[in-house]
Structures are given as structure tokens and as C-alpha cells.
Amino acid sequence: MPSIRAPASKQTATLQVAVKCRPLTDDEQRRSRHIIQVIDDKTVVVLDPDLSKDYLDLIQNRTKERRYTFDHVYPPGCSNSDVYKNISSTISGVVQGLNATVFAYGSTGSGKTYTMVGTHSDPGLMVLSFRTIFELIKKDGGPDTFEVSCSYLEVYNEVIYDLLEKSSGHLELREDPQHGIIVAGLRSIKVHSADRILELLNIGNSRRKTESTEANATSSRSHAVLEITVKRKQKGQYGNQVLRGKLALVDLAGSERASETNNFGQKLRDGANINRSLLALANCINALGKQNKKGLAYVPYRNSKLTRILKDGLSGNSQTVMVATISPADDQYHHTTNTLKYADRAKEIKTHVHKNIGTLDTHVEDYQRMIDSLQVEVSQLKKELAEKEHQLSVKPTEKAADSELSWLNVLSQETGENVQERINLQKALFELEETNKRNRLELQHLDDAIARHQVKEMDSTVLQALTSRRQVILDNIRDNDEAGSGYRKVLIFFYSLWFSCLQVTLRSFSLRTLK
CATH class of the missing domain: 1.20.58 (Methane Monooxygenase Hydroxylase; Chain G, domain 1)
Incomplete structure (x- = not known):
């Protein structure tokens, strides 16, 4: 096993935040109004959903209109490839021994799974990312040797399952002194091509918990994390040096309101657990934003297994990209503004990036x-x-x-x-x-x-x-x-x-x- 040395230097990086707006569905076009206005590639405006104003609102100029600025903003109709162009450099760093995290955040039905997984005609960020990794490995003409492995897990009702095992039992989180938070017993499979990872991704997605709700026909009921590890062995005078890059691709379940989904029984309990873990994530984002603005602040990572898994991506050794997905429908105004509020706070989060350098036996x-x-x-x-x-x-x-x-x-x-x-x-x-x-x-x-x-x-x-x-x-x-x-x-x-x-x-x- 490689022994990890202390990093020579650390670089501070700001969490990169992008906003992606999906188009209105056919049903929404009949009953809803479009309230998202993309000013340019960095600015988005959420229009006031209330057309009728009483006298006091008009006199005092009260409005629910909100304006936000992010690293990247994508209007309705943009493809996943358009989003990926601006984050591909982050993915490329994995081959050089850097860690990277990409996750989609938003309410149910806002397009998170479509953004991360995609379709055959419009591949998602997961597929585009591991294709890039293998393209870079193929182009490398040096004497270095590469070893790529992947794992795929889901967090469902605060229980972790291995999506690459047919009948996975409950897995536990462990604190490793060298590698940080790890999932004990999680299966990691060596892969030699992007097609092999795609095959494993499809197997894992077929085992993932999804249900139909009134808010979304195929709502993800669990948070899924696809992790790709790239070991790059470099031959030196006194043995082999190893660069170990890790890419975490996260597809979160969407926050939801029971009144909108009309869930009951098990679905209602699932929704409560989804909201609880997403609330823990939102609290961590809030605390980290305050920490970088005002100094020390307690970050409640231990309130959820999801936040413990994402700890490195939020504040540790990782170049992190957050893609906030929003709906343009006026009846989704509160979900949209909540998503953008947390995305706006996430811009303040800093991570400390360094190469993972080790020596091989x-x-x-x-x-x-x-x-x-x-x-x-x-x-x-x-x-x-x-x-x-x-x-x-x-x-x-x-x-x-x-x-x-x-x-x-x-x-x-x-x-x-x-x-x-x-x-x-x-x-x-x-x-x-x-x-x-x-x-x-x-x-x-x-x-x-x-x-x-x-x-x-x-x-x-x-x-x-x-x-x-x-x-x-x-x-x-x-x-x-x-x-x-x-x-x-x-x-x-x-x-x-x-x-x-x-x-x-x-x-x-x-x-x-x-x-």
C-alpha cells in the first residue's frame, strides 16, 4: 500500500457555484408562469410571482424579485455539455493527484439527476467526467502507469448501501487517519475503460431507490455518490512515487413538501429523512459561509451521514463544484429562492487543495x-x-x-x-x-x-x-x-x-x- 507523505504546500480554493435552470414542462407551460430571467452568464433574476399588488405594496415598492450572481449561470435549454465545459479543468486535476467533488443541489423535480446522470443523447456530468479521465490517461505518453477504480454508494433513510453489491447490507462510516472519512466494507472495482464505469453506473442506478410522486415521476429517494480513484505511479530513483486523485460525483435527493407530493406512509417518512439530511447539509453550508466571513463557527457535520461523506468536498482537500438546479415555474418560487440562497452562501466556502503524494513499496x-x-x-x-x-x-x-x-x-x-x-x-x-x-x-x-x-x-x-x-x-x-x-x-x-x-x-x- 502507498504511504502518504505530508503535502509540500496547500492552496486555498473557493467553492465554484453554477446555477442551471431547466425548461418548463408541457404541463407547467399550461398552468405556470416563467419567473427566471438569465441576465448574462453570471447573473440570474427571480421575478416576483405575484402579479397583483395591493396599494401598500405599490406605494412602498415591495417586491419578491431577487437577483443573484454566481460563477456560472445556464439558461433553460442548455445541455449538460455546456455545464461541463466550465468544470472540465477541475476534473482534469484528478489525473495529477488532486481531489475533486461535484454535486447537484436543488428541490425535487429541478433536474439534479438529469444533470448528473443525463441521457444517451445528453450525457450527464458523471459520464462526461470519467470519459475525460480515460481520455487524459490515453493521451499521456510518459512512463507513468495508471490504476483506476470506482465505488458507488447510496444513503437511504440515513443508512448506507453499496450499489455495486446485489444485496448490500448496512455499511458504517469510519475515520481513517490517512484518508479521512471512509465507508467500511464498500466495494471498489478496478476499471480499464469509461464504458466499464458506465456499465457499473447503470447497474447501481437500477438498484437505487426511486419512487413516483406528484412532484416528480421518477423521484430519487436516496443520495448517491460515485467515487473514482486514480493512482498514478511515477518511477523515481528511490522507488515509485504515487499520485492519488479522487473524484466524488454526488447526485442528491431533492427536498420536497408533503403538500406538493401528496405522499403518505413510507414515502412520507422517506421525504422527512431526505429533508433532514438536506437540512444538515444546508446548516453546514451556512456555518462554513459564516466561518470564512466572521471567523470560527461550529460546522455540524455529524448531524447526517451525508454531510460526513461530503466533509472533504465542503471544507477539506478538494476542488469542489456545486451545481444548483432550479425550476422556472412560479409555483416553485419558494424552492427556487431557497436553493439560490444556499448556493449564494456556498460561494464563501474555502477548501485547501494539495496533491496526494505517496511512495509505493x-x-x-x-x-x-x-x-x-x-x-x-x-x-x-x-x-x-x-x-x-x-x-x-x-x-x-x-x-x-x-x-x-x-x-x-x-x-x-x-x-x-x-x-x-x-x-x-x-x-x-x-x-x-x-x-x-x-x-x-x-x-x-x-x-x-x-x-x-x-x-x-x-x-x-x-x-x-x-x-x-x-x-x-x-x-x-x-x-x-x-x-x-x-x-x-x-x-x-x-x-x-x-x-x-x-x-x-x-x-x-x-x-x-x-x-
């Missing part, structure tokens, strides 16, 4: 080279000690010579033992590397076999056996990684001990020469 050839160099080092040390023994043996005082020779013998023995221990540790690390290389190859074959069985829905007994074997391999990899980490710590200790002995030896010889 040394390859087999490097281990062999290190062992050879250590053996040469042993021979040179023995030769030097033999010369010093010969010089000391010709001293006139026999007692002093015996003392010097005894001291040199002890030092020679300790140095030899130290070097031998280092050789043994290097060999042990070499064997662990070989074993884990075979384990990871088998794990990749198992993942592919499990994915094929899930697509074809074959015998559950075979699938269970494959899944059990996969867990055994994962446990072996984890145990080997822990053992390798221990070996490296001991190896560093022996190197420092050897270096200290060498310094003492040189100092002692200098003092004896002066005498």
Missing part, C-alpha cells in the same frame, strides 16, 4: 539491488577493519594493542550483525511484496468474476463462494501490509543504529590518531 528489482549493496558494504567494512587491526598490532605497547583489537572485534561483530539483520528484513519485505502482488492479482480476478455473476444473476452459491474467497484475500492483504509496516519501522531503526555506530567509530579513530 519498492519493486523486486529494487529489493535485490539493496541486498547486493548491503553485502558489498559488509565486505568493505570487513576489509577496513582488518587493515586497522594490522596497524594496531604493530604498536609497541602490547596491552594497548590487545585493547584496541578487542574493541575492534566487538565493533566488527556488532556491525556484521546489524547488516545481516537488515538483509533479513529486506528479504522478508521482498517476500511480502511478492505475496501481496499475487493476492491483488487474484482479488482483481475475483472482482471481475463477481461483477459478471451479478450482471448475469447466476447461481447464488457460486457468488457466495467467490465473495467469501474475496474476503479472505482482503484479510491476507491487510495482514501483510501491517507486517510490512512493522518490518519497515525495524529496518529504519537498524539503519539509524548503524549510522550512529559509524559516527562513533570515526570519532574514536580520530581521537586515537590525534593521541
